[in-house]
Amino acid sequence: MEKVIEVRDLRKKYGNFEAVKGIDIDVFKGEVFGFLGPNGAGKTTTLEILEGLRKPTSGTIKMFGEEIKGDVIPEIKERIGVVLQQTSFLDHLKVKEILELFASFFKKSISIEKALEMVELKEKVNAYPENLSGGQRQRLAIAVALINDPDLIFMDEPTTGLDPQSRESIWVLVEKLKSNGKTIFLTTHYMEEAQRLCDRITIIDHGKVVETDSPEHLILKYGGESKIDFSCTPTPPTEKVEELERELQGKIHKLDDHCRIVTKDLTQTLEKIVLWSKKNNVSLTDVFFIEPTLEDVFLNLTGRELRD
């Protein structure tokens, strides 16, 4: 597969503080690559180095197969789109004019209508950005990033501070971009976002890469066990519960009004519980499955929670 970004041993120091401590990243064409970490982990620093907004202290960066030395060259800028963490637009310009302006910076560009259509802002073409809602403004920022029909799009926490509805609309947009074959480099500290959108994820903490893999593999490898919560009517006597424990070769935790079983094999365990209930004439009520998430992955990998 073609590598769009290749980073080796990237480091960034601010005085004595090393924000990025030797990171390796590979981003492949057409994938949504997630860069996941808590605040202050070095996500934005790394991203801004790639965008050309910060100078690395050491390390090599290749983009589209070309090594970046010093400033990002215009030929590469032509092929990338950037959504900054906070975008302010030039004051006193309408949506349409902002897009026209940015379109003029690039050799090739898509039409304003198309860009607005993609982000569903067509009706706001003559509005001023200050009159848009937070979500609309972020979609405009994405439209600006898409105006040059980039092959690679950098998005720095694109949904931070947005309401659930706006967040959903941005997620749909990212999925649409992905299906159009764009490569997307996304930083986030939202688990659901990473899990839903990303093909591969790099987890970064304290400026170091902790692990890189697809969300499914990460969960499988580091997510730990699933949990099944259930309750029964009538409440079975203790010896029956012990029988089930023997069957499952595990302990059943008695919580307030229900029981919890921790297991590696969800299906098999469930089958055994159903058989047991039929055999003992108890009906199962309120059955819940709790599967491991990236949050658990992060916790297991770093020993702390993502939003510490």
Add this chain to the structure above:
Amino acid sequence: MKSGNTLLLKSFYMFVRDGKATLMMFVSPLAFMLILGFVIAGISGGTQNVSVRLAFHLSKNLQPFEKALEQEARNAGFSAVFVKDEKTIKRLVSSAKMQMGISLTSTSMTFFYNQAFGQYNNYLRILQKFVSQAVKKRISGIPTYVEAQPVKINRGVNLTVISFIVPGAMAIAILTACVLSTATAFSNYRSNNTLKRLKVTPLSGNTFAFSIAVHRFWSSVVSSILTILAAEAIFSTIYSINWLLLLLITSTAAIMSIGLGTIFSVVFRDMWTTLNFSTILLTVMMLFSNVFYPFSIMPNYMRIIAHTMPVTYFTQGLRYALGISPMYMSEFLLVNAIFAFAGVMLVIIGGRIMFYFERR
């Protein structure tokens, strides 16, 4: 090229839709000139060419000379009012209706000052010297052997004080407007991350800096012309304007001021420091230059500082273009060349550094 044109057009929209910027470029120079004009002209003799109002009290035996004295005062550019006693003099002077009072008898004269006029009394004391000498000479009966006869060297209109003030006030106003509006524009774009967003596109820092500078440039030239026309209308100043030279000097000075504004915004990074530094610098420029008072009444150290201020040369060039004072053409062109060159260089360097700094 495509980006240059579009940027120019869009920054035009940005400029004309920005109420604050247009206010700063068009209204503030005018307002500034008017206020300064009135205040300075009030002190030093404005449109009516009356600078000092004097209250006179004459003792009985001198009263027949009232008419002659009044005539002489008028010739010297004062307006004299005759009152019946010293008490009235004191009342008029203390309420600032008159600037000085004089009580005259055949053996003595007393001058009345108002302490509240501060340094202005220094000028009045010099006046006292002249007036008392004149009176003394007449009373003592010294014949006039020698008289000085003024001869004007160049032709041209005789100007009132306000006409001197207008070019200086205009220079300060244009300089202030250009420096502040450029500096604030750039600092603002930096602080709200607009520069950062532009940095990741293929746009160059210079193209951006020039697009912002261009609109400040033409507007300041237009604003200068409007200010001059307004001054002519309001203060009835009459200049023999050489429009070509006027356009040249306002243009190059605007370029230089924009260059300064660009560099300030780059050096001081945040809007707040930029604004404060500019304010203080402009105050210094205003006071330490030959804008409001000539070199001949400045102490030496001020003369040296005044000669390092661009506004001094801007004012000089303006006065030349307005036909008020002479200047070697070569010197005028040199000033213009330096202004234009320095301004363009500062914008180029500023634009570069501005984008360069966005990469930390």
Add this chain to the structure above:
Amino acid sequence: MKSAWQFFKIHFLSDMRNRKSIFWAMLFPSILLFILVLTFSNLGVKGSLDFRIIIVDEAQSVKGIDYANSLISAFRSLSYPNKNGFFTIVKVMKGSVKDAFNDVLYSKADAIIEIPRDFNKLVMRSVLFARLGLPFAAAHIKVYYLPNEASSSLAQGAIDGVMDEVNSYMMSKFNYHLKEFTVQSETIGEMMKAPTYTDFVTPGIIIIGAFTTGLLLVGPKLAFMKRNMVMKKYASTPVSPKSFFTGFTFSKLFLMIIQYFLLAILAVLVFNSAVHIFSPWAILYYLFTCMIYILIGFDIGFLFSSPTAVSALTSVVNLPLEFLAGIYFPLFNLPWYVNIFVWSNPLWYATNAMRQFLNVGLSTTPMWLNVFIPALWGMASLIFLSTRKMWKRI
């Protein structure tokens, strides 16, 4: 009461920790004072006037008598390095006056005095006629100047002004006895002897300092708190608006008091001003006027929503108000439509009053007006504030 104290404390601390506040409240007025004193204290003082003149002596001596020489020495006696000179004689030259024109045109000299060829003959005749008691015409010297150049114009005026002294000087050379005549001067409203420019400007700077603080530290701060919902947050607690406003107002007032002493001490210790900084009336009036500025600051804070709009507005109104308050220069001969602004400018009254209370000179406006007009401003501000739903809307 406890929360008012807390509000006082946090606002005062936040001002002291904020470099913007420190700049506007402390640094800016100090710098302004420094620049003004440096500029104006020597400007136009006798001894700092210096007009450069060229004397072109074309006179031919008549039988060895040369009155032109006494004329030149009369001018020399009025020139540097003599004490209290007015002129610097750039050169005394023979020949044609035209040769010196370029020096004036291009600012090498301010004026040219030409002593004409027949000068000696004319003066000699005048002296003779004067002795005989016959009427005679004076001999003329010509003063060439540039009417459109301030320096040159002033130089011409100065030469004209000293002609009587020159005549007297020449007279004394002829052993003529002058009649006794005395010249005195009296200063109205004199409180201190020979006030310097520092004394003149210090009261005004103190007022500007307070005014700037009132405008820049109150208005934008309120606008900022409004925008960031801090006020709403307060409104949702049981704390009363009164505690907030009391604490906030007193924190600014306290800052202004520090500012007063800083500026006054700077003026006295560094610039040798003789103002009476501890005058109780001055301090009382200062507190009164500070309250007015704080109220005006409140108005502005409520009128505009964005802190930047407030800052911009403030810098726009500040300069005209200062100029029209007679802080830097005394104000006279203004047209009525400008005077309206002066007469309604609270800074003008405050500056006048402070000059009197700080013992610089009597106020040019009656003291009751100095209290009344600012008080009107205060009342107007209060009325405006009362129309705002202070707590809920902010």
